[in-house]
Amino acid sequence: MKKIFALCYNVFLMFYYIGVDIGGTNIRIGVVSDEWEIIAFYKFSTTKEPFETVVKHLEVIFDEYTISGLGIGVAGVVDKEGNVIVSPNIPSFNNFPLKKEITKKFLVPTLVENDANVATVAEALFGEGKDAESFILLTLGTGIGGGLWSSGKLSSFPIEVGHMSINYQGKSCACGNNGCLEIYASAKAIKDGLIEKLEKGQESYILQLYEGNFYKVVTEDIYRFALEGDPLCRDILKEAGKALGAGVANLINLFAPDKIILTGGLSKAEKIYIDTAKQEIKKRSLEGLFNKVKIVQSSLVDKGGVLGAVALLKSKSGVLCRK
Numbered sequence: 001m002k003k004i005f006a007l008c009y010n011v012f013l014m015f016y017y018i019g020v021d022i023g024g025t026n027i028r029i030g031v032v033s034d035e036w037e038i039i040a041f042y043k044f045s046t047t048k049e050p051f052e053t054v055v056k057h058l059e060v061i062f063d064e065y066t067i068s069g070l071g072i073g074v075a076g077v078v079d080k081e082g083n084v085i086v087s088p089n090i091p092s093f094n095n096f097p098l099k100k101e102i103t104k105k106f107l108v109p110t111l112v113e114n115d116a117n118v119a120t121v122a123e124a125l126f127g128e129g130k131d132a133e134s135f136i137l138l139t140l141g142t143g144i145g146g147g148l149w150s151s152g153k154l155s156s157f158p159i160e161v162g163h164m165s166i167n168y169q170g171k172s173c174a175c176g177n178n179g180c181l182e183i184y185a186s187a188k189a190i191k192d193g194l195i196e197k198l199e200k201g202q203e204s205y206i207l208q209l210y211e212g213n214f215y216k217v218v219t220e221d222i223y224r225f226a227l228e229g230d231p232l233c234r235d236i237l238k239e240a241g242k243a244l245g246a247g248v249a250n251l252i253n254l255f256a257p258d259k260i261i262l263t264g265g266l267s268k269a270e271k272i273y274i275d276t277a278k279q280e281i282k283k284r285s286l287e288g289l290f291n292k293v294k295i296v297q298s299s300l301v302d303k304g305g306v307l308g309a310v311a312l313l314k315s316k317s318g319v320l321c322r323k
Contacts, residue, residue, distance in 0.1 A: 042057060115145060116146050132258040241277040245280020
């Protein structure tokens, strides 16, 4: 009897939460303990049917763990009811009631928020933002997102960094605007820019890959060949870095944050892309504001969205606190 009681007691104490980070290229799911330990982690490609893909993985997790709540960060504009209003890089989520549909299937407390916002919360609690009064997080991936932390809390308004116009007569964006930052500086922009040059007959070592089918190229290939000296890959990354720098300079001039924190897969391209961006930021920012800000890399690239989504979920119960 004592053994049965002890077993039941231990199981009762095992509270787990799920954090989901849905990006334009990858989806990450983590099972998180009350002590903020990620005890299980899954990463897979974002398919053309991301909702069905997420549900399939969640069903497996719910069968294995007792789940107390579910937090989701998704690339797009999300309203207070957890509806995705628009997601330029995941069009199947446009006007999609994500919270309602997830809650209907899993019957646990659920929160849905913009992916950059949940990553911003994670940085404030566990990452590079812990010692900053104010910072801006930039998610550099398929698109470009942003979150603002100021005066000890997450800003209550969207920071759609990727859709600030840096060229008002520029290329059209999936959001319906022209000249958006992510059209020039995101991973998609880098890949599209390279493909356009290759279609016009420019030479690159990239042509050695995939039996010459350069449409299969990924940004990791471009960065690798750029580091090896490929002129076209270097030029593409430098142009993207200049565009990023222009956008970040605008943010510094507007908000004067203590830090700019870079996360997402493209943030790993420190040489050429990030270095060029920093040069452009220095050139375009007001000197006094630039001297104040620190530009740093996140240490939570893969897990920030997962932890932040759970943290925001728990904050709705009044248990979120900054360490």
